[in-house]
Amino acid sequence: MKTDRIVNLSRRRFLTESVAAAAGLTLGVLPIAGAGMRESGPGLAGSVPAEAGDFQPNAFLRIGRDNSITVISKHLEMGQGTYTGMATLVAEELDADWEQVRVEGAPADAARYRNLFWGEAQGTGGSTAIANSWTQMRKAGAAARQMLVEAAAERWQVKPAEIDVKAGVVSHAASGKKARFGELADAAAEQPVPQDVLLKDQDEFRLIGKRMPRKDSPEKIDGSAKFTIDVRLPNMVTAVVAHPPRFGAKVRSFDAAGAKAMPGVKHVVQIPAGVAVVAGDYWSAKRGRDALQVEWDESNAFSMSSKQILEQYRALAKGPGTVGRNQGDTAGALAKAAKVMEAEYSVPYLAHAPMEPMDCVVRIDASGCEIWNGEQMNTGDQHAVAGVLGIKPEQVRINMLYAGGSFGRRANPKADYVLEAVHIAKALKSGVPVKMIWSREDDMRAGFYRPLYLHRLRAGLNDDNQPTAWQQRIVGQSIMAGTAFESMMIKEGVDQTSVEGAANLPYTLDNIQIDLHSPRLQVPVQWWRSVGSTHTAFAVECFVDELAEAAGKDPVAFRRSYLKGHPRHLGVLNLAVEKAGWSEPMGPGRGRGVAVHESFNSYVAQVAEVTVRRGVIYVERVVIAVDCGIPINPDVIEAQMQGGMGYGLAATLASELTFKDGRVEQSNFHDYLSLRIDQMPEVEVYIVPSTEPPTGVGEPATPVIAPAVANAVYAATGQRLRQLPLRVV
Amino acid sequence: MIQLNVNGTTRSLDIDPEMPLLWVLREYIGLTGTKFGCGIAQCGSCTVHIDGEPVRSCSTPVSAVIGKHVTTIEGLNSPTGKAVQAAWRDLEVVQCGYCQSGQIMSAVALLAHKERPTDAEIDAAMQGNLCRCATYVRIRAAIKAASKQPV
Ligand code: FES
Ligand code: FES
Numbered sequence: 001m002k003t004d005r006i007v008n009l010s011r012r013r014f015l016t017e018s019v020a021a022a023a024g025l026t027l028g029v030l031p032i033a034g035a036g037m038r039e040s041g042p043g044l045a046g047s048v049p050a051e052a053g054d055f056q057p058n059a060f061l062r063i064g065r066d067n068s069i070t071v072i073s074k075h076l077e078m079g080q081g082t083y084t085g086m087a088t089l090v091a092e093e094l095d096a097d098w099e100q101v102r103v104e105g106a107p108a109d110a111a112r113y114r115n116l117f118w119g120e121a122q123g124t125g126g127s128t129a130i131a132n133s134w135t136q137m138r139k140a141g142a143a144a145r146q147m148l149v150e151a152a153a154e155r156w157q158v159k160p161a162e163i164d165v166k167a168g169v170v171s172h173a174a175s176g177k178k179a180r181f182g183e184l185a186d187a188a189a190e191q192p193v194p195q196d197v198l199l200k201d202q203d204e205f206r207l208i209g210k211r212m213p214r215k216d217s218p219e220k221i222d223g224s225a226k227f228t229i230d231v232r233l234p235n236m237v238t239a240v241v242a243h244p245p246r247f248g249a250k251v252r253s254f255d256a257a258g259a260k261a262m263p264g265v266k267h268v269v270q271i272p273a274g275v276a277v278v279a280g281d282y283w284s285a286k287r288g289r290d291a292l293q294v295e296w297d298e299s300n301a302f303s304m305s306s307k308q309i310l311e312q313y314r315a316l317a318k319g320p321g322t323v324g325r326n327q328g329d330t331a332g333a334l335a336k337a338a339k340v341m342e343a344e345y346s347v348p349y350l351a352h353a354p355m356e357p358m359d360c361v362v363r364i365d366a367s368g369c370e371i372w373n374g375e376q377m378n379t380g381d382q383h384a385v386a387g388v389l390g391i392k393p394e395q396v397r398i399n400m401l402y403a404g405g406s407f408g409r410r411a412n413p414k415a416d417y418v419l420e421a422v423h424i425a426k427a428l429k430s431g432v433p434v435k436m437i438w439s440r441e442d443d444m445r446a447g448f449y450r451p452l453y454l455h456r457l458r459a460g461l462n463d464d465n466q467p468t469a470w471q472q473r474i475v476g477q478s479i480m481a482g483t484a485f486e487s488m489m490i491k492e493g494v495d496q497t498s499v500e501g502a503a504n505l506p507y508t509l510d511n512i513q514i515d516l517h518s519p520r521l522q523v524p525v526q527w528w529r530s531v532g533s534t535h536t537a538f539a540v541e542c543f544v545d546e547l548a549e550a551a552g553k554d555p556v557a558f559r560r561s562y563l564k565g566h567p568r569h570l571g572v573l574n575l576a577v578e579k580a581g582w583s584e585p586m587g588p589g590r591g592r593g594v595a596v597h598e599s600f601n602s603y604v605a606q607v608a609e610v611t612v613r614r615g616v617i618y619v620e621r622v623v624i625a626v627d628c629g630i631p632i633n634p635d636v637i638e639a640q641m642q643g644g645m646g647y648g649l650a651a652t653l654a655s656e657l658t659f660k661d662g663r664v665e666q667s668n669f670h671d672y673l674s675l676r677i678d679q680m681p682e683v684e685v686y687i688v689p690s691t692e693p694p695t696g697v698g699e700p701a702t703p704v705i706a707p708a709v710a711n712a713v714y715a716a717t718g719q720r721l722r723q724l725p726l727r728v729v
Numbered sequence: 730m731i732q733l734n735v736n737g738t739t740r741s742l743d744i745d746p747e748m749p750l751l752w753v754l755r756e757y758i759g760l761t762g763t764k765f766g767c768g769i770a771q772c773g774s775c776t777v778h779i780d781g782e783p784v785r786s787c788s789t790p791v792s793a794v795i796g797k798h799v800t801t802i803e804g805l806n807s808p809t810g811k812a813v814q815a816a817w818r819d820l821e822v823v824q825c826g827y828c829q830s831g832q833i834m835s836a837v838a839l840l841a842h843k844e845r846p847t848d849a850e851i852d853a854a855m856q857g858n859l860c861r862c863a864t865y866v867r868i869r870a871a872i873k874a875a876s877k878q879p880v
Contacts, residue, residue: 669859
């Protein structure tokens with residue numbers, strides 16, 4: 001797979017253009033098109049034309065004369081530890097001094113910074129950051145190291161093979177000569193770029209596999225980290241948008257007089273998404289919006305209620321859908337079964353609700369457009385903005401800032417909130433920078449949710465109560481339909497993200513059928529941390545528990561017997577149950593539940609311990625085992641397991657977005673419930689040692705907790721809860 | 730003109746007395762470490778200290794803090810503050826970081842009242858601070874570490 005070409009950028013540009021401290025060595029690795037490509041997570045193949053043969057450098061590393069090492073991250077830091085991960089990969093092969101390494105967000109430029117798993121597009125998602133950068137970043141570091149060594153060898157007149165590099169110091173033992181990277185940077189930049197670099201073996205790693213401190217911690221602890229909402233530019237104005245009360249409603253007319261009468265309000269402009277009120281500060285803009293009169297045309301607006309949607313889906317689930325997996329003869333096996341078990345599982349719409357509400361800063365000038373954003377869909381947004389402004393994508397310059405969470409939301413396939421900000425800036429015509437801030441209410445009500453899904457499961461059992469057939473019918477909106485990913489992600493009518501986690505059911509059964517209905521509703525939907533697995537893991541892992549019970553087997557023993565041939569599932573399952581003390585007895589009202597699930601090529605098992613008292617579920621302890629290939633940073637992995645599980649636990653116990661007559665019923669954190677500290681269980685995380693290439697950790701812990709807790713509640717109470725959020729009756 | 734004492738410096742600002750302190754801090758004084766998360770005192774991202782007490786600045790009109798001492802994350806330099814920040818760093822609490830200024834301000838206020846809080850006291854005091862990244866396990870541990878209790 002590795003046919004990368006490494007390019008020295010220093011001589012092309014940086015030596016002449018940069019200030020002294022920043023000058024030195026800058027290296028990039030040019031991946032040959034197609035190398036390492038595969039389908040995983042959102043892809044942009046359809047939206048960005050590939051220009052075969054036209055490759056510009058991917059600059060990932062800058063070594064300054066002052067010894068500073070800047071790693072340029074092509075991926076967004078939204079909490080998942082990407083900046084630290086990218087820096088670790090580069091610094092490992094560079095043998096850099098970790099203290100000297102800092103990280104900078106890359107500009108939007110797919111030619112240099114594309115996600116190798118996303119065709120020709122740059123972006124962060126699908127837990128791909130480490131997985132796609134694993135070889136690329138290490139090569140960038142290794143090539144730079146080799147050039148530093150060559151430069152030292154030349155200067156000291158010794159053989160390169162006699163030179164050692166450790167923690168940012170290049171040394172030659174025999175002569176006692178030593179130099180820090182900065183002293184060699186200019187000379188290194190003159191060295192020929194190695195076309196083939198030798199990467200370390202796993203047992204030679206000094207940083208990979210260690211708990212290296214996060215690079216973004218200090219500035220997030222002292223308040224100096226810059227998020228989109230913190231951007232301040234000369235003459236900047238702040239905008240808020242009045243969104244329609246229901247999806248599909250349009251502005252019929254509006255009266256700006258009241259808004260304009262509010263102190264500080266400067267402009268009221270109509271944009272496709274609604275009406276924007278622009279002021280000198282957020283509070284004035286928001287007060288202006290409160291005073292704005294908008295008459296909405298709701299004739300084509302969404303008008304359903306969540307209950308109705310569920311009823312409609314239930315009716316749909318009676319008839320066959322489009323087949324996503326067909327193995328054996330499921331219908332025949334069900335017809336012949338001694339007994340058929342049936343169950344319905346459902347999950348509600350969910351908002352992502354990252355702590356930082358959607359926001360974006362835009363400035364339009366003669367040369368194009370500049371954007372400041374917690375940028376997750378760099379190339380897609382660049383193209384969308386260019387389309388609105390009638391300029392070239394490369395004229396859209398995007399500054400990728402920290403994102404205050406995202407959980408998928410900032411990677412919007414329609415660039416929704418980014419375009420709102422662009423439309424406002426465009427309408428103002430003055431070229432002043434505009435910061436658009438959504439209130440929390442906008443963030444809850446202006447759309448793009450994890451879809452509501454209903455699953456209907458049927459299993460055929462033989463005379464020994466062992467399963468012979470598995471039929472799973474899934475009903476819910478397609479996330480990919482109508483987006484640029486449609487052609488890539490919808491295969492023969494089946495949105496792969498609707499069935500992932502079910503279509504790849506790991507349990508060894510002769511007859512398996514998964515089919516899908518994708519009704520079209522006006523509710524805008526989007527991937528939500530772990531995408532399809534958010535609902536498939538719940539339905540599958542709970543129904544497996546039901547089958548175990550029917551077979552008269554312990555849930556763990558039952559899973560083991562049907563997971564033969566899936567060593568990585570078994571590995572995490574066995575580790576989690578061992579650490580949890582699976583067979584130790586629990587008191588009355590208490591129970592233990594297990595679930596195991598693979599997503600994004602990472603494997604996670606969780607054992608949850610709960611107490612149910614007076615109708616309330618207390619999740620007290622969660623034991624997590626994860627296999628994510630070679631662990632890059634065990635501390636970050638542990639944090640993502642804790643946090644990813646906690647994010648899923650919110651949806652297990654509390655979060656729910658509902659519609660009443662087409663209106664979203666929730667508006668803020670008082671009614672869209674999230675997990676609070678008193679609901680957070682004790683968490684233990686165990687990492688399976690591995691020599692496999694690393695895979696993602698941002699998402700895979702999220703989907704596993706709902707079935708683990710639901711199964712634990714059953715163990716505690718005898719109640720099978722098949723709807724999220726879980727409610728004990 | 731409104732006179733405000735923020736992080737030990739007195740400033741005169743020509744602003745509406747009803748404007749929430751949060752936006753005054755962020756947009757008129759340029760102290761952006763204090764964050765906006767909900768605007769209705771439900772998330773704690775905007776927590777600052779007023780005369781040492783934790784307050785949700787999104788729901789506090791600036792007029793209410795005239796003559797009082799406002800401390801933001803940028804001005805946190807008490808020994809307890811430093812200990813909390815050090816524990817936050819040692820235990821790698823942060824993920825996206827957006828809620829963390831508020832978490833730290835609440836934690837420091839808790840420790841000012843209770844030198845060695847129990848788990849239940851930590852949960853009660855920190856319950857108003859949401860973290861969508863769910864860094865709660867480490868928040869608990871860091872508060873214990875900062876108060877020199879076994880983690
Ligand atoms: S912004 Fe003040 S409590 Fe949420
Ligand atoms: S660290 Fe992201 S919300 Fe708390």
